Amino acid sequence: MREAVRYHAYRYFVLDDPEITDAEYDALYDQLLAIERDNPALITPDSPTQRVGGEPLNAFQSVDHRAPMLSLGKCSTIEEVEAWLRRCGSDLDRDVGDLMCELKFDGVAVNLLYENGVLVQAATRGDGTTGELITANVKTIQSVPLRLMGEGIPNWVEIRGEIYIKIADFESYNARAVEKGERLFVSPRNSAAGSLRQKDPAMTAMRPLSLFCYSVGGHSNDYEPQTHEETIEDLRRWGCRVNEYPTKCANATACADFIARVGEMRDSLPYEIDGVVIKVNDLATQRDLGFYIRQPRWAVAFKYPPVDARTQLKDVDYQVGRTGAITPVARLEPVQIDRVTVSNATLHNQDEIERLGLRKGSTVMLRRAGDVIPKIVANLETGDGPEIKAPECCPSCGTKLTRGEDETILRCPAQLACPAQLQNAVIYFCSRECLDIRGMGTKRVEQLLEAGLIKRNSDIFTLQQDVLVKLERLGEKSAQALLDAIESAKETTYPRFINSLGIRNIGEDTSTLLADRFPTLEDLINAGYDALNAIENIAGTIAQNVLDFFAIEANREEARRLVALGVRWPKRETPTSLELADQIWVLTGKTSRPRAEVKAMLVARGAKVSGSVSKNTTHVFAGENAGSKLAKAQELGVRILDETEFNALFS
Ligand SMILES: [Zn+2]
CATH class of the missing domain: 1.10.287.610 (Helix hairpin bin)
Structure with a gap:
């Protein structure tokens, strides 16, 4: 099984x-x-x-790598690559033989330790000798094998790889962050690093992280590969995810070809790279070449130069997001940057325009380095063009814009009466993280809105075949396929349903927290501020957002209508009694009952079980050898129960 x-x-x-x-x-x-x-x-x-079983951490422990994780010498021209090869040749007094060229991923390097084929430890690179232990977080990544497969697995082996976030996932993450008024990640690399450093593995599990394995570090003596190429093949055999591009090259010319080829396809790769790694293939030759201080002599990283370009800012457009947030987008005089023609760039918010002092016609410096979406990094020449003023009225519906007290973001308050917000809300509702209705992309949604077939999300579930086939580009077959997709999307999960309601500042993570606390839709609709605010990790503003949302009759009705039209989800575990309601427990130390059983006992009586002690914690069940959590609980004066006291409570 x-x-x-x-x-x-x-x-x-x-x-x-x-x-x-x-x-x-x-x-x-x-x-x-x-x-x-x-x-x-x-x-x-x-x-x-x-995969998701680890407890949240208070701090990351450090751990020594069995073999150091090295940093590579860098080249930025083919001439430097040739010089490196000549140096290797003269050090050895012979040719280095074949080389392996690979992509250099722009992510976070990790060291995975497998003992008897089982993943026992995962660590960041750190300073190369000592890294941070992130095992629980790494285990949540689906492409990380928890157990290696196949033959010839060493007693122990360190597998090195890069954890990254795909460009598309990064962009949708940032689009959501803009909506929520949250801090943006500056690059996919930055978002991967941030996700791996989540204190709670459950949070890491919700981020779309992937892994490429690219080499073997330390290993037991029962493993004796001859070439780097062979180790890559072994990794693949053992069930590790290995990139498809490693290429064996006979000489510098072949390496130059590889670098040029990768340079051309770089922009169409679904992930970020910042260069190419060139390694001597023969492992005995690698050992002969050895190290220079902390850098191996047998490998080098070719880095593509970051590309800047000058251009003119023609104007700024203001786009309206799903919850009414107004985002400025720079319209530029088209310019070639990194082999791509760029004609617009992100500006995040109005403050950014003021910080840079931009006017229409300003000459700006654009950069695309590590960042996917080009960014205006400097104002080179302001010029005397007109100032760029934020609009007072919504560009989509003309409603006067508002600005919340604590917000830098302008918003259109018209909600679903605003065509732009309605369209984005429907697209969001159909997206993968919500009801996941296949075939309901931007174009299709636009078309259905224009035809007046949808005025709110729930209308999707009233669409009929005879109306759909009258639309352009929608034959009988694809209309039926769309209806089938809509029908199967009704079967969802409770957190995804909550997420799909489009409550401001509520994303996947918060929806899950809400679903845990309020087992039915009616519970959620009737939730009071105190109950919402008592949920750990939910801030007061978010509690207020939920309250504001359900205070509106139309929102309550829409949520209930979705259910009436057949949207459903498996029932979540509900408490059998509520004698412990409002209690927040933390379990620590070794207890004679399995922890899952203790947790189930508490949840069944209405208590909430949390992973870390905070000022909201009401009880701590401390078993043998309880450590920092117990100390924290004592410090905060939380009620602490030992095993006897706990059992007495449940007798
Ligand atoms: Zn509007």
Whole structure:
């Protein structure tokens, strides 16, 4: 059973070539979960169900790498690559032989330690000798094998790789952050690093992280590869996700070709790279070449230069987001940058325009380095063009814009009466993180809105075949496919349903927290400020957003209408009694009952179980060898129970 789930997860996340449908996989996974729930003794740490199991951390522990993680010498021209090769040749007094050229991913380097094929530890690169332990967070990444497969797995082996976020995922993350008025990630690299450093693995699990493995670090003596190429093949065999581009090159000319080819396709790759790594392929030759201080002599990184371009700012457009946030977008005199023609750039908010002192016609410096969306980094010449003023009225509906007290962001308050907000709200509602209705992309939504078939989200569930076929570009077959997709989207999860309501500042993470606390839609609609505010990790402003949202009759009615039209989700575990309601427990130390059982006992009586002690914690159940959580609880004066006291409570 476990093998089957593991195998299909491998097909899906590592090979990107699934053999079964998502629904079939989910069913298989749920079955495994049920078996393990009934037989907790069968659970092993490498079971696919154990990806999100770690407890939140207060601080990251440091750990020594068994073999150091080296940094590479850098080249920025082909001449420098040739000089490096000549130096290697003269050091060795012979030719270095074949070279391996690989992409240099712009992510976060990690060191994965496998013992007897099982992932036991994951660490950041740190200073190369000592990194930070991020095992629980890394385990949540689906493309990280929890257990290696196949033959010839060493007793222990360090596998090195890069964790990254795809460009498309990064962009949708930032689009949401703009909506919520949150801080933006400056680059995919930055967002991967931030996600890995989440204190709570459950938060990391919600971020779309991926892994490429690219080399083997330290390993036990029972593993004796001859070439780097061979280790890459072994990684692939062991079920690690390996990039498709590593290429064997015979000489500097072949390397130059590879660098040029990668340079050309760089902008069409779904992930960010910042160069090419060139390594001597033969491992014995690598050992002969050795190191210079902390850098290996047998490898070098070719870095593509960051590209700046000068251009003119023609004007600034203001776009209206899903919740009415107004975002300025720079319209530029088209310019070539990094082989791409750029004609607009992000400006985030009006303050950015003022900070740079931009006017219409200003000459600006654009940069695309690590960042996907080009950015205006400097105002080179302001000029005497007209000032750029934020609009007073919504560019879509003409309603007077408002600015919240604590916000830098302008908003259109018209909500769904504003065509731009309605369109973005419907697109969001249909997106993958909400109801995931396939075929309802931007174009289709636009068309349905224009035809007047949708005036609010729930109207999607009233669409009929005979009306749809009258639309342009929508034949009988694709109309039916769309209706089928809409029908199957009704089957969703409760957190995704909450997310789809489009409450301001509420994303996937917060929706899950709300779903845990308020088991039914009516509970959520009737939630009071205090109950909302008591949820850990939910700030007062968010509680107010929920309250404001459901205070509006139309919003309550829309949420209920969705349910009436058939949107449904599996029931979440509900408390059998509420004697412990409003209590927030933290479990720590070793107890004679399995922790999951203790947790279930508490949840069944209405308590909430949290991973870390805070001022909101009401009770701490401390078993043997309780550590920092116990100390924190004592410091905060939280009620602490030992095993005897706990058992007495439940007798
Ligand atoms: Zn508007």
